[in-house]
Amino acid sequence: MAFKIGNIQVFPHNYFFDFMKWRKVTVGISIVLVAVSLLIIGIKGLNYSIDFLGGAEIQVNVLNKSITREQLHEAVGKAGINHAEITTYGSLAARKDNSESYIVRMQREKGQDESATTNRADKLVSSLKAEFGAEKIQIASITNISGKVGKEDEYKGYMALLLSCIGILIYIAFRFDSRFAPGAVLCLVHNVVIALGVMTLFGRPFTTVSIAAFLTIVGYSINDTVIVYDRIRETRSLQPKMSMIDVVNRSISQTMNRTILTSTTGILALLVLSILGGGSIEDFAITMLVGIVVGTYSSIYVAAPLTLMMDGYLNKLGWKKKDAKELAKEVRPKDYAPPINVRKKVPQDKK
């Protein structure tokens, strides 16, 4: 087929790629990745933002980049705040007004449940203003959160993740059958754990926006998995005699074009967001980027091998094979004609 603009085939259509050849290796890699992620999370701990821990966060814009981070650090120390953490904010792109943005984060002191009305942040703001003056710095935002809200939010975040997994599980169990469900859910867990691990490794802050990003990862990866599953289910009912491993390989090969294109557009959009978006958009975009990469991989190499495994197990029990044939008769449309390339390899019964 000619490769011309407007009719480009990214992945050759008739190319039968034996994806499942490496399934043992990839399942092994996935297990290692998940284990390493869990280990990182366990050792380093999630970098909870003040959304969860409580404390104050002040965004300081340094106009014309006239103050260095060290100077700022010194000034904060002088104001009597010792454990403040200063980070650059939205650092990937230049700001419109040629200013540089810093976040001064003060965590709530341990053992003290200060309410948000504490004046520590206000005190710091006024001492910074006195130190540098309005022509050098600008206070862009002040956030002050007591630890109590954080705990409730954290609990809610975990509940939301758990509940959406359960909801998806129920839906898959209804629409597909038992050999598909465990793959889909393990795939989800796999994606979320690895994305969490990468976030922890790079010390990205875990905010309430991150929870939104994680739920979007859940949504995206299930979307990806379902499209592959759908094709497997279809191929299986059209080709009841074909071995399951071939069904899976063929389905993945057929959906490969779509997989490449969709993840490319997604990744590109997120790259733009993480470079130009700045601030809380940056956090969201970077988390989602990891999620989409892992999600695309896992819809091929986690969900499908698990489906294969479940199929083997169910076949051993010997109660699904006949069922698949009957299902094929029901589902097959009246004007069904098998695709030409399929027709060559596996002869069909004449209707």
Added chain:
Amino acid sequence: MQNKSSMPPMWWIKSVIILCALVFGIIYTLPTFFGNPSEWQRDANGVPAKWYERWSENLLPAARINLGLDLKGGLSLTLNVEVEKAIQDSIHRSISLAKDLVASEGVKITSYKVNPDLTTVVELDNIAKAQLVQKRIQEQTLLVLFDKIEGKTLYFQANRSYIGDYEKQLMQQAINTIRNRIDQFGVAEPNIFQAGNTRIMVELPGMTDTQRAKELLGNTAQLDFRLVLNSIPQGQLPQLLEEARKELKISEDANQPETIETLSQWLRDKNKLPKNSTIILHRVTSPSAQSIKTISTLPYLVEAHAKLTGDLIEDAQAQQSTENYIPQYVVSLKFKPQGAKLFGDITTEAFKPNNAPHQVAIILDGNVQSAPVVNSPITTGSAQITMGSSTNMVDQMKQAQDLSLVLRAGALPASVKVVEERQIGPSEGAQNIHSGFISTIIAGILVIVIMLVIYGMSGLVANVAMLFNVLLILAFMALFGATLTLPGIAGIVLTMAIAVDGNVVINERIREEIRSGFSQKQAFYKGYHTSFRTLIDAHFTSAVAGIVLIIYGNPTVKGFAVTLLAGIICTLFTSYYVTEVIGQWLVEKTKLKRFG
């Protein structure tokens, strides 16, 4: 239909539906771009000066997309309503009333206690009339249910179903009260809504005087009146507190109401204070607003629970008092009939022999504001609070005005605390809009180019559908008055990137059908037919995550989820339905060689 060029029967109806959606999208999106009507320039007749504003005011709906505070700048406060405590207090008040009732019928309740889990223990001196006591308590409150009798003790359980209702009632009352107070600020377009079970979120766009806002909303006055007890002379109280501090290792500077309550609790446990009493401080703080520092304290021994609370106040006014020849600010109070009766009872009780020196403590947020000596029982239903804590007249005036404002707007049924505050400068908001806008445009162009290069004509159709999709999402957001935040923008960009997924699935399917030997038209119809099920499955599973977010998220996350869900519904409509209708026309009526 091999060679005939005829449109499918439903085509006209479908295209009319799509046109309607397009019109809906445009008229609901347009007003958002005209800005807020209150900021338009108007002539003498109140008609907007610019033609398109005049036109949009008359023809277009008023619904607009609200910009979140991270885009607009302003102050956002999250307030926590201490519902548990209010319920506990309410049970306490009811049992104390029941106690008075049964006392007149010759039964004595020797002691009662409300536990933090709202179970209640009532001890009687005479078990013979337990049933009467139980009946009286049940008459006074629906919040407790009778549990069991053991010896001379009655046990009550929390009435969970009624407590649920009562909580909702408390929250509604708190929201109404806060709304009344905000009205007095004169802030344009404030946003007040319940967030979570016990939290209220207040958004004040463009609010600059944050300190004052926090004082009025956060340190909301919970006012009550309690009798000052004299079973322990006032002079001994500092000594008792000192003792408790040493024992509990609490520093002398800690004078917060909560700390004093802990100390009183310890003293009560050790029987050094009478059972139903507590110590509350009269604190004089330094007048500077920067840091609150206690200058001097004076302890009072008062009843542990208030009989009269601020919600029974009808009116409050700040006035300059001319009494005593010293210029002084006072707040005059007028009670509602029920409050007037209770106030009468309290002042009458102050005259019982054991309650001399006739003092009633006026307690604001756990601090004694003043403890005037009552010269005679007051049954007229009005009283005065003297603003004595500051010698600065301007400070006094402001204090008196703030207090009267808070009281007039209706005191809160439960105390409220600021647990979260976010303040975003207006220039930062503009910067956020700018970067959000730029990244949306660039991401959109990238997706459009990729689709055109890979799919040609059908890619173009997919792009049209994607833009239509964004228009529809914005229109729905305006229709529901949703708030667009920074994460919301990210959600829209992501929707744009993933929206074309549906068309990729359909187009790939069409290519497959063409390859397997179908004609262009057959492949088109078959492609759309077979990919429908895939799309439904794929979108519905993502929607499950969005629905869970709406139920469980905090407001920021919720806003994001609404965008996501609206996105999914619009995506299904545009990427399947709209492209099908356009594609049908292209396939049937044009000489298009290839679609998909």
